[in-house]
Amino acid sequence: MMEEAIIEAxxxxxxxxxxxxxHAALEQGYDPIELIQIVQQGVVKVxxxxxxxxxxxxxxxxxxxxxxxxxxVLHFDNDSEQVIAYPDSTTKILFATARSDIHDIGKNxxxxxxxARGLVITDLGVDCAPENVADAIDPDAHNILCLSxxxxxxxxxxxxxxxxxxxxxxxxxxxxxxxxxxxxxVKSYVGADYSGLDMNTLYDTCTSIIxxxxxxxxx
Amino acid sequence: MKPxxxxxxxxxxxxxxxxxxxxxxxxxxxxxxxxxxxxxxxxLHQKVKEEVSRxxxxxxxxxxxxxxxxxxxxxxxxxxxxxLPKFDDCINMFLAPDKIETGSYYHTLSWLASPEALHKQxxxxxxxxxxxxxxxxxxxxxxxxxxFVLLDTGVHELLDYIDDGQSAASKLGLEFKTVKGNTxxxxxxxxxxxxxxxxxxxxxxxxxxxxxxxxxxG
Numbered sequence: 001m002m003e004e005a006i007i008e009a010x011x012x013x014x015x016x017x018x019x020x021x022x023h024a025a026l027e028q029g030y031d032p033i034e035l036i037q038i039v040q041q042g043v044v045k046v047x048x049x050x051x052x053x054x055x056x057x058x059x060x061x062x063x064x065x066x067x068x069x070x071x072x073v074l075h076f077d078n079d080s081e082q083v084i085a086y087p088d089s090t091t092k093i094l095f096a097t098a099r100s101d102i103h104d105i106g107k108n109x110x111x112x113x114x115x116a117r118g119l120v121i122t123d124l125g126v127d128c129a130p131e132n133v134a135d136a137i138d139p140d141a142h143n144i145l146c147l148s149x150x151x152x153x154x155x156x157x158x159x160x161x162x163x164x165x166x167x168x169x170x171x172x173x174x175x176x177x178x179x180x181x182x183x184x185x186v187k188s189y190v191g192a193d194y195s196g197l198d199m200n201t202l203y204d205t206c207t208s209i210i211x212x213x214x215x216x217x218x219x
Numbered sequence: 220m221k222p223x224x225x226x227x228x229x230x231x232x233x234x235x236x237x238x239x240x241x242x243x244x245x246x247x248x249x250x251x252x253x254x255x256x257x258x259x260x261x262x263l264h265q266k267v268k269e270e271v272s273r274x275x276x277x278x279x280x281x282x283x284x285x286x287x288x289x290x291x292x293x294x295x296x297x298x299x300x301x302x303l304p305k306f307d308d309c310i311n312m313f314l315a316p317d318k319i320e321t322g323s324y325y326h327t328l329s330w331l332a333s334p335e336a337l338h339k340q341x342x343x344x345x346x347x348x349x350x351x352x353x354x355x356x357x358x359x360x361x362x363x364x365x366x367f368v369l370l371d372t373g374v375h376e377l378l379d380y381i382d383d384g385q386s387a388a389s390k391l392g393l394e395f396k397t398v399k400g401n402t403x404x405x406x407x408x409x410x411x412x413x414x415x416x417x418x419x420x421x422x423x424x425x426x427x428x429x430x431x432x433x434x435x436x437g
Contacts, residue, residue: 015352053259058344061359062352102321102363126363127321152286152307152431181260181288185428 002028003038010042011049013062015069018042022073032074039070043116044200051198057105064112085118090217091210093144096124096133097180099157103150106180110146113199119206130161137170142213144206147192148180155186162191175209177202222278223248226409227270229284230254232309234329235402236283238374239409247281247409255335260290271296277422281408285312286431295425303418303426304404313372313400323366324393328375331384337361338387357391367393372400 002025009017018039025035046063049055095111097104104126111121124136137143145165147158158178165171176192179202187195197205224247228236231254240246250270256263267282267290274280275298282291282303291303306312310325330336337360344353367388371377377397388395404416413419420426 013348015348057360058340058348058356061356062348065352065355100321104362105360108359108362150288152289183289183292183428185292186289189428 002030006035006038007042007045010039010063010066011045013046013059013066015062015066018066019069019073022070026074032076035074036070036076039067040117043067043113047113047199051200057109060109060113061105064109064116067112067116084120085207086210086214089120089210089214091142091144091206091213092122092138093119093146093206094122094124094133094136095146095148096128097126098147098149098154098161099127099129101149101151101154101157102126103180104148106150107146107148110148110179110199110202114203114206117203119203119210128161130157130164133161134164134168134170137165137168137174139170139173141173142209143170143174144177144209145174146177146179146202147190148178149182150180152181155182155189158186158190158192166191177205222276224279224281225250225274226281226283227252227267228282229257229287229309231257231327231329231333232283232405234374235327235372235405236409239402239406243406243410245409249283252284254330254333257287257290260288263287263290264293267291267294271299271301274299283405283408285309289431291426292428292431293425295420296422298422300422301418301420301426302408302413303420304408305416305418306404310370312404313370313402314398318398318400320366320368322364323368323396324361324364324391325368325370325398326384326387327370327372328377328380331369331380331387336387338390341390361391361393364393366396367391369395369397370400371397372402374402 006021009021022035043063046055046059050060095107097107111123115121124133149158162176165174177194177197178187178190178192179196182195184195194205226247226249228249228251230251252266256266271280271294277298280296280299280301282301285304285306285308287308304312326336341353341357344356369380369384385395418426418430
């Protein structure tokens, strides 16, 4: 079966096989959107194995690379409307690493993963000053701010960022999720709403928030 | 007679710790922890907790490691006093803050020689995913690094490692540099000179975020 073969090839991180199967599927008349969804199932499986500790960082990076190759083969870019999971969403998702921290592997993996599952992400990059993060928050939308850090010394800047959101009256419009080297204690210190979510929980959390705000807007 | 001191140490610091023992004529019992535990702070936390709970004689426990991605938060013993260097990671422990450059990837000489060193990981990725994909993985891993810095803690002969360091840096596409560090903090830990660079966690207490936030040097 074509579907299972593609999922398996993504899961086993065999990029050449994925691309070969995609071309074969296109020749058989598969719809490109359907193929993206099939590839996404493979990416989800890689994410689950990473969360279980059976796959490693390089495997995750590789699955992101495969997804990007697939998007090229199928002539999509990440913001193509056809592959966006919530085209009507008014929720803005932002990612950044806190000031003083340039370690962005975790951030990039999550950004790639969420994009691969159809979410639109604004990536603010690394070493982001609280002012720059606060400037990027959309006061007319709900925001999900994902701040990541590897260094303990970045906890202070994360806290300052949340404090600045409070000062500017943006805190209620922003769900703050911290990731990387964090814990429940760091969450309390920083004043965040969530901490240390695995990739699939992060996806579920984002989509729940998007759905809540979509249904509120419809009222 | 005072109960014996135990050191719980990261394998990666073996040469430095043995150097301090030799220099000061000391020899405590050491529990060596695998250096790969560092990659998963939860596992490191669990392992340190386990090892601390095995030591019940009441002697001091010297933790020859650092906060290591918060892995040491919540660590404490009911019966022993714990002492831990007050640093974010080993690089900070060996180098003065003004010598640490953002965008530099530091390797101690022991780390350079270990199978987990990044340039050796790259060989594994080439084997697993092919040269082009391995290159892309490394680009992601090293996106914001410019320099490959060999950190000389003073316990090895630096000259013996220069060729390997240069070849590792070139394999990773980074500029090769060296920097001189020292083992003063480890010496303080082992010789009992516990100044403001150390957490002292009394029996029945554990290391909390409040301790860390008050004290981690910049």
